Amino acid sequence: MNKNQNIYVWDTQEAAEKWVQKKNERDRLLGTVTMHMIEQAKLRLDDHVLDIGAGTGDQTLLAAKSVGAQGKVTAIDISQSMISVVNQVMKSENVSNVETMVIDVAKLDVPEETFDAMIARMSLMFVDELEETLTKLYQILKGGRTLSALVWSKAEANPWIAPIMQVLRPEAVLDPLGRPGLFSLSEPDHVQRQFQLAGWEEIQIQKLSITQEYSSAESYVLNHIQTSSGPTAVAWAELNDQEQQNALKKLIEIYQQYETSAKLSLPGEVLLIVASKHG
């Protein structure tokens, strides 16, 4: 995936609308691990925080509240559609300490030591030129402060999504470390090396479990396909009608393995990455 494809994946009105619709589901799935991410960013009153790949602003809002009215969050995203939603959300929530920028994080051009903290929920794995970008992020963070990020752990630990990508776009899973994608930062050793190469210190990577529950395999698959944005939606749209029907059948069979009589329970795993810059 190159930079332009990244925009193609996320920067559509539809992607942003679907991301908004899935807020409650996201809160249920990621609410607890997001609180850990925010805690580990060690935000203080009056801090200036960078939120990388803000999406529709779920974690932006939490950070904005944590730093108080005199603090500030700069929420950046490569997608104009996502950032438009962040602006609307902040307006409707009466939050005035968030500024937004439509930009690829790799191109962010601000003076050294601009930010007091950085957060990135489920976005770093989509970044091209990761080593250069992590090096730049290190430079623009103040000494003694921290970046806290969540990424997806390995495909096998995430059956809520991995089979879907395996069926729709096998190469997204088979080449996890080679190029940006859902699982490109899923190996702790690889993540550790990337941050080390970029100069980061006190790098800690922790696996955290999540679980989702649905009523049945069929409803999960249909709902997931209909409401997904990003890589899943793009992979789905590339199939013809017959391929889509075959994929649905195959996926329902796969997910029936996780069904018990009353529900479908799907485990998942994320990595919480915490890295600092010495003071």
Ligand SMILES: C[S@@+](CC[C@H](N)C(=O)[O-])C[C@H]1O[C@@H](n2cnc3c(N)ncnc32)[C@H](O)[C@@H]1O
């Ligand atoms: C999976 S979404 C996560 C959104 C949000 N952080 C959340 O957790 O709800 C990934 C986001 O990263 C953004 N993104 C991907 N590559 C990016 C890049 N190079 N620079 C800035 N944002 C990027 C996408 O546009 C998308 O909004």
